[in-house]
Amino acid sequence: MTRSLILSLVLVALILPACEQSGPQVARLVPASVGGHAFITLPAKYNTPDGMTLAKDGNIYLCMPNFNDPAYPAKLLKIDANNLVSEVCTLPVHPETNRVCPLGIDQGPDGNLYIADCQAFEVPNVGEPRKGSPDKSRVLRVVLAEGKASKVEVLACGINFANGLACNGDSVYVCDSQVDAKASPVVSGVYRFKMSELKADKPVQVTPGGKDKHLITTFKTVNKDWGVGANGLGFDKAGNMFVCNFGDAQLLKYQMKDGAPVGAGKVFAEKQGMQSTDGLKVDDEGNVYIADFLGNAVHKVDAKTGKVTTLAQNPNTNGANGLLDKCSEVCIRGDWIYVANIDLNLAGNAFDKPYTLTIIPKK
Numbered sequence: 001m002t003r004s005l006i007l008s009l010v011l012v013a014l015i016l017p018a019c020e021q022s023g024p025q026v027a028r029l030v031p032a033s034v035g036g037h038a039f040i041t042l043p044a045k046y047n048t049p050d051g052m053t054l055a056k057d058g059n060i061y062l063c064m065p066n067f068n069d070p071a072y073p074a075k076l077l078k079i080d081a082n083n084l085v086s087e088v089c090t091l092p093v094h095p096e097t098n099r100v101c102p103l104g105i106d107q108g109p110d111g112n113l114y115i116a117d118c119q120a121f122e123v124p125n126v127g128e129p130r131k132g133s134p135d136k137s138r139v140l141r142v143v144l145a146e147g148k149a150s151k152v153e154v155l156a157c158g159i160n161f162a163n164g165l166a167c168n169g170d171s172v173y174v175c176d177s178q179v180d181a182k183a184s185p186v187v188s189g190v191y192r193f194k195m196s197e198l199k200a201d202k203p204v205q206v207t208p209g210g211k212d213k214h215l216i217t218t219f220k221t222v223n224k225d226w227g228v229g230a231n232g233l234g235f236d237k238a239g240n241m242f243v244c245n246f247g248d249a250q251l252l253k254y255q256m257k258d259g260a261p262v263g264a265g266k267v268f269a270e271k272q273g274m275q276s277t278d279g280l281k282v283d284d285e286g287n288v289y290i291a292d293f294l295g296n297a298v299h300k301v302d303a304k305t306g307k308v309t310t311l312a313q314n315p316n317t318n319g320a321n322g323l324l325d326k327c328s329e330v331c332i333r334g335d336w337i338y339v340a341n342i343d344l345n346l347a348g349n350a351f352d353k354p355y356t357l358t359i360i361p362k363k
């Protein structure tokens with residue numbers, strides 16, 4: 001090999017990473033260092049990461065509601081197998097509120113992505129004053145063709161506080177964290193929509209206040225300080241449904257039959273170090289991984305015993321060095337758990353740079 005060829009190979013090796021960064025990708029992995037975790041930093045235009053799902057194409061799809069700096073429009077992003085982040089599409093705003101707040105996301109059996117648009121979300125003391133809009137939350141479908149979004153459809157509307165979302169069998173399930181905004185204690189629940197009834201040309205109009213036929217279960221949250229109920233949502237391989245009761249730091253488990261719960265949910269895990277239960281994911285063995293927004297932690301709930309193990313936790317931070325920064329969602333890919341740091345100006349936390357996803361080993 002000639003010296004010039006070796007030199008050019010070295011140059012190519014040096015130039016390649018720069019080319020990747022100047023392309024459509026916007027962020028990449030920073031390895032873990034002492035006292036921290038591996039992480040991905042995001043630019044200011046992607047300042048509020050939340051819902052995630054691992055799709056069949058190996059990408060993690062990430063909802064970016066941009067609550068913290070709504071000068072930037074809400075987006076759907078993806079994190080590829082090399083941990084490069086790129087944009088999939090801008091999401092359509094609600095015609096009456098002029099905003100879209102994507103939280104929960106999952107891939108349906110049709111390969112498309114289903115997203116909960118939470119119009120009730122209110123973030124006090126951040127940026128411009130804004131109030132949530134009751135009973136205007138929606139279910140969206142991002143139609144994917146060869147990894148690209150060909151269109152975004154509105155499939156259902158009239159939900160109060162749409163949050164966690166999961167596809168299972170022939171249906172899409174959506175948590176409503178406050179079925180009735182005025183009820184005390186808070187009542188929340190889960191809606192079930194069959195894929196066959198979700199049509200872009202005739203969206204399902206949900207009857208608000210807890211009376212809709214799609215509402216398959218409800219429960220109460222007694223925590224008056226954090227009156228947010230049904231949140232993270234998922235299914236194990238056996239078909240059991242798991243729902244987080246955020247304010248009461250509970251994980252509820254539902255036995256299912258024909259796509260609907262058999263009776264009320266049972267408390268499968270409660271507190272044991274959990275201060276709240278936000279987004280969840282279930283692994284192939286049935287263990288449940290939970291983001292704890294209030295506790296700024298990630299927990300694992302054992303599939304057999306319901307015992308809670310805390311995998312990562314730290315006090316409020318700015319998120320530097322991969323530390324958790326008010327996390328709200330988890331996503332499992334291989335041996336790793338991706339954690340979205342929503343970094344809301346709540347519970348003693350300040351919204352701050354950097355904007356990050358933390359990556360911790362799955363155990």
Ligand SMILES: [Ca+2]
Nearest residue numbers: 318319352354
């Ligand atoms: Ca931060």
Ligand SMILES: [Ca+2]
Nearest residue numbers: 317318350352
């Ligand atoms: Ca912070």
